[in-house]
Amino acid sequence: QGLNLDMRRGIRTGIPEVVFGAGKSKKQLFTAVKHLAGRQQKVLVTRLGADAGNALAQEFPEGRYFEVPGLFELNSSIDLDHPWNGEAEAMIISAGGADLPVALEAYACLEFFGHTPGLVSDVGVAGLHRLFPHLPKISKARILIVIAGMEGALPSVLAGLCPVPIVGVPTSVGYGTSLNGITPMLAMLTSCAPGISVVNIDNGFGAACFAFKVLSRQRAESS
Amino acid sequence: QGLNLDMRRGIRTGIPEVVFGAGKSKKQLFTAVKHLAGRQQKVLVTRLGADAGNALAQEFPEGRYFEVPGLFELNSSIDLDHPWNGEAEAMIISAGGADLPVALEAYACLEFFGHTPGLVSDVGVAGLHRLFPHLPKISKARILIVIAGMEGALPSVLAGLCPVPIVGVPTSVGYGTSLNGITPMLAMLTSCAPGISVVNIDNGFGAACFAFKVLSRQRAESS
């Protein structure tokens, strides 16, 4: 199948091999899940459409496919039901209701890696008053994952208000000049408020990896 | 010289002919100023570098060249000295100190057309607390001209907080992913906060024209 799974990735980098589902044939997906399940037990596949996701869930009945974030997991304890925590070392803040799939991808990945994050949803700049009640708890986090489509202004606003480093995740929510997420990505990268770094469009997974590495280093150091 | 000045523009559109200085030869600029001065008396030339601007000021000693906004005027009563008004029908709000040239271009043009605007400078989202004291007065304006470079988030924040229509002016302030103003322009166009429309990058002149037309229609109607 042309697959060469990286079983030592967790040891080398602190993040286990996670399967990138997009563009793989079902045959490749089945092989990858079976192989990983046999070695590292818990398995995560990202960016799966309903068709491939349901096929995996049928092939591996102990696994679950989460349609909103497009994830398949096996042997992990991912739990996406809300209410979500309003306070955690890693807080996920999303700007609009349509950003939820990306927020849940980040949420699930952090859970998969072993950290339970918090999540505050739909508090974008069109109505900033929705954000302010959450600020005190947000400001206590170690790292923020801030998710926004359209003009992507929420990371800038938060970076000007609190001392927590922010991983910005631009989303493809919007139309026309949002350019499928290019615009919020560019906006976050050129923010006038320092303390923001950015991952790929819709990349909840990448933000979770980065945040988990930051949290892991902290724990390692403080011991 | 290939020039065909539009002497009836003020009557047709409410905005008199203003000379676009960039890319014109000195010969063309002298001809245009002389011609307009002879007809409509007050003359405005925009987007003039120091070299062309000073040449005009030498040729027409009664005129003045303003280097920061790159404007030359003759027979008008433009006055750019601060303190600027904190309250006016048309309020200009700028995000950063480096946006001043564009803010002053808008300011001077409105004065040239016959309206004295207000101006609040350097209140961008990196420190939103600088904006809040001005909100009550800003919220009484008829129209806001909101100027921002980098990620261009200030119009979004203001549109979510007050009922005044906003003309966003993206600026070329920034570097790298600000793409010489393309990024704040795209961001303003795809804002999640409704009530914003946008003019060209660094186009203080265009924002002033639009705002003046809005103010003019209002007065006409109320009489």
Next chain:
Amino acid sequence: QGLNLDMRRGIRTGIPEVVFGAGKSKKQLFTAVKHLAGRQQKVLVTRLGADAGNALAQEFPEGRYFEVPGLFELNSSIDLDHPWNGEAEAMIISAGGADLPVALEAYACLEFFGHTPGLVSDVGVAGLHRLFPHLPKISKARILIVIAGMEGALPSVLAGLCPVPIVGVPTSVGYGTSLNGITPMLAMLTSCAPGISVVNIDNGFGAACFAFKVLSRQRAESS
């Protein structure tokens, strides 16, 4: 569902919360409509494909789904049947027959906000003589919403001919170098005729919000 509806938006900004339908799950759409209907009664959802739109119309039988502009409304008195007014404070002018969906989105939103606009359709620059009979009435409006795809030249022509401020709406009508609306958007932004500001591609909603804010300020002031 990750939704946090902004019930105070109308009071703060003069424009009530309108649901952005694209990218939301049916579950999210039902929740949003039910929630808003319970609070502010009249509800508007924009950018809905036929599938989601009809599902909403089935779930809320008192509501209506308008397929051409992709809108769902509840408890409002939107009426899109023509003949449309040829004279109004806010006039909508569209360039081509294929721009009608965007024109009707702007039309419906203004009605939803409480203003009945006028609408003149298919008077683009390929046959300018179609525009001229409407000029006298157009010139009396307080604000124009001018909609055009392809090269987007209509706002420039109108701005040179009348004193009314123009909100340009570029559309994705065209192919190849129209770049899904990027070209008319860039063209409107760099118009040589002053008095134009621009909203996002196909954004009839945004143009209506801006125009309504302009009209509201005028009324407030004249009282």
Next chain:
Amino acid sequence: QGLNLDMRRGIRTGIPEVVFGAGKSKKQLFTAVKHLAGRQQKVLVTRLGADAGNALAQEFPEGRYFEVPGLFELNSSIDLDHPWNGEAEAMIISAGGADLPVALEAYACLEFFGHTPGLVSDVGVAGLHRLFPHLPKISKARILIVIAGMEGALPSVLAGLCPVPIVGVPTSVGYGTSLNGITPMLAMLTSCAPGISVVNIDNGFGAACFAFKVLSRQRAESS
């Protein structure tokens, strides 16, 4: 010098070899001019800055450097002084005063090839009334070269009003969203008015070549 001049081009294509001046060293320019002068006598070099242009004029005192269009000629009878003809088989129409260098490049090239064109300048869409008096004569031409920067709307307007085929020449006049001429180029290419074809940005030379070929074919046919 790495040069291989195409002496048979005039015979093959009807357009003699013209030297592209940009990016050539002075050594290369001198060699090219000397070589061509020895063979086909009349010589034209385009896109020359003042430095290279004056060097050529000094080296070949019988030649002339025209600074506005950036051209050097030898042994031809180019004459750029106005008044220009208002009627001709090939009419050049330019939108703004700053488009003059491109208009004169087209003008000079047509003269060099043996045709005397007409030229009407600064009649862009910001004041269309300036165009209308010229329409009757323009409509009698065999081909129009229509030059415009910024939003490039003039070709669309003309194509809707007269039966003459139009070669659109976008110019780099403008700033910000005019994207150095990309915007008027895209706009002309996606015009809703049929009968327009387009050449490179600022390419007065190319428009003249195309127009001359059209005129030549006509003459050939009518004999």
Next chain:
Amino acid sequence: QGLNLDMRRGIRTGIPEVVFGAGKSKKQLFTAVKHLAGRQQKVLVTRLGADAGNALAQEFPEGRYFEVPGLFELNSSIDLDHPWNGEAEAMIISAGGADLPVALEAYACLEFFGHTPGLVSDVGVAGLHRLFPHLPKISKARILIVIAGMEGALPSVLAGLCPVPIVGVPTSVGYGTSLNGITPMLAMLTSCAPGISVVNIDNGFGAACFAFKVLSRQRAESS
């Protein structure tokens, strides 16, 4: 339906109103065809997918829908069957077999306007020897329409070999860096061989309009 058909276009510009089919509802298409058929009798609709095209053919049984070029006609005498002429005043030359839909759009439009063109297909630069036998006849044409996707080199090659003016039509044939036709369009615009002008990507209609206007002017003059 928001339609305002331009019945006087043929008289003004020499090209009758042709309906742009893309993005119009079936209701709009039926109305437009019925309206035009009642006035100018022969009707042409372009850019129609199979669904809309077949619906028109069913509604108007005397009309015909041509699926390859996506055209519907009524009361005209379009005939696309080959063999096509190898010699004509307007010659259409296409580079690859997959460019045929665009070539036939140009072919049909010229026939609709009243001129029978020639057509030589699949003679692109990957095998230039296929082009050479056609050169003598091609070189006698009054105008060439040269159609190419991918790198779009065929117009350059032809412009260097013959004295006929060339209208280049870039096509969306290709993938990856052909950028849906942007690359051949840019290539044709920046050709080193003079005598080429360019229309929109896949725009056989536009090339035919331009060519027909050129041919019409020629005939007018020679009488």
Next chain:
Amino acid sequence: QGLNLDMRRGIRTGIPEVVFGAGKSKKQLFTAVKHLAGRQQKVLVTRLGADAGNALAQEFPEGRYFEVPGLFELNSSIDLDHPWNGEAEAMIISAGGADLPVALEAYACLEFFGHTPGLVSDVGVAGLHRLFPHLPKISKARILIVIAGMEGALPSVLAGLCPVPIVGVPTSVGYGTSLNGITPMLAMLTSCAPGISVVNIDNGFGAACFAFKVLSRQRAESS
């Protein structure tokens, strides 16, 4: 059908005519295959979706359609089953499992031309240790075809480690900022490690053609 197959291509260039399947009608594909089969016997068609591919396989039962690389062949001896060779004059190295379709397109084309390449799959920079065991054999090849999506870093790493010239093939694997393969393409083109040249996105065919030409010249010379 507008087809003009290039039967002499193999003789002129060393690479026989291969049919580009995308955008051709079934009628055109059948004609092309029948025509080529009658002349040069072995036939290859690239870039075929399942629908067109299966139609060809049904029409020509002796042929085979390979769905993963989207190829149809007739009378050749293409064999894509692994294990693949780990050593060969032309080695194909692919970065991720999802790049397999492109790797197999290159593989099949080389086989079709008469060379059996090697293939090492899924050894991208996320886990470079997977590459190192293959380095000694890779370093003995005459040419490498290195395939990578996302950031496209694998060619850079290999070019820094071994003396074999590399043909980089960027793929459209990825999302967001991978820009459908534009990003790895740009990255490979601007590599800091010399010895890389690049073909079109997903263009396994083009890489195979180039590599085969390199191998052919070598053999010719050494005799």
Next chain:
Amino acid sequence: QGLNLDMRRGIRTGIPEVVFGAGKSKKQLFTAVKHLAGRQQKVLVTRLGADAGNALAQEFPEGRYFEVPGLFELNSSIDLDHPWNGEAEAMIISAGGADLPVALEAYACLEFFGHTPGLVSDVGVAGLHRLFPHLPKISKARILIVIAGMEGALPSVLAGLCPVPIVGVPTSVGYGTSLNGITPMLAMLTSCAPGISVVNIDNGFGAACFAFKVLSRQRAESS
């Protein structure tokens, strides 16, 4: 001067106000430095060309202008002389010698904020063996700032090899397809190796701010 310095930024966000030097007039720069020096004593100005930088150094003789990174500081203890530390909580790794200005901007900013980083220079992927000796110490850091121009592959390679979170800084080093840093930026954003987030092109300042916030949170937590 239109300046409104944010004196409370250090308290709110942990990062004191730093003056963005580009595009400010000398008058504005003098005012800003004087104002900040009077309040928070130590002052940092970024992105200063030699002209403005030397003017500041002359106006404030106790300050220093560092030409390579384009920084001016007053009352801080920035020291850029090497040898630099090979081990630190925040390690800066740069790919090429020409990336030094950006590396030193990050270095100086971290020192200004109170952290002494390490720096390893010129260890890019063209010669990966230069990197390997540093890996053990690099792997002990809490955060890496990895700086690369051209194809920007170094962050990917490092992320695959060690567990430290990486802030990627794309630089404008390169030409052509490096697109002034857009290419390495896109490449870092779409890396196949998880654990990377990205800041603006050439933005050593932004990387330092983000890293310092990460380090600060860690210290706060461990106490």
Next chain:
Amino acid sequence: QGLNLDMRRGIRTGIPEVVFGAGKSKKQLFTAVKHLAGRQQKVLVTRLGADAGNALAQEFPEGRYFEVPGLFELNSSIDLDHPWNGEAEAMIISAGGADLPVALEAYACLEFFGHTPGLVSDVGVAGLHRLFPHLPKISKARILIVIAGMEGALPSVLAGLCPVPIVGVPTSVGYGTSLNGITPMLAMLTSCAPGISVVNIDNGFGAACFAFKVLSRQRAESS
């Protein structure tokens, strides 16, 4: 100075370390040249403007600075004087006279590496007859480096005519839609004629490295 020269590069990759001159300070350049001269004796620095190049030539009087290709060399035997060979294993073909700097960069680099190439200049598609006399000798080469700006059509034409693999080098010669070389680059990448691979814009160095690696492998194999 932040430099870490890669002394083992020649052994690993067959191409010795060559200094990238752009963006390095004079201090860095002097250090690099001195260091390399001490180890590998012959030194090459690329992409040097006249200022830096002359400074190097003054510091190292035995070295030479070649202004046209912007190269500095020490202890090598580079000789750029023409006549150049018309036949060689590696033939450099350039389209226009203004492409000479890139052609000479490739020429000098190949000489530096130990191979004397041939060079045929100014034979672009505007006058293809200039190319044909050279075809027999060109067709005997092992590899072609084909250099073209503007529309970059020359590699396509050559790939259709001869069996030699082609390394295309797009140049920044041109203006407007040549997009500083992006257009010929895209065109070469999407050529319909197989057997072309492409390097960065103006990258004569990269083409020479690739060609030299190809030639080296051939020799190794044939022994």
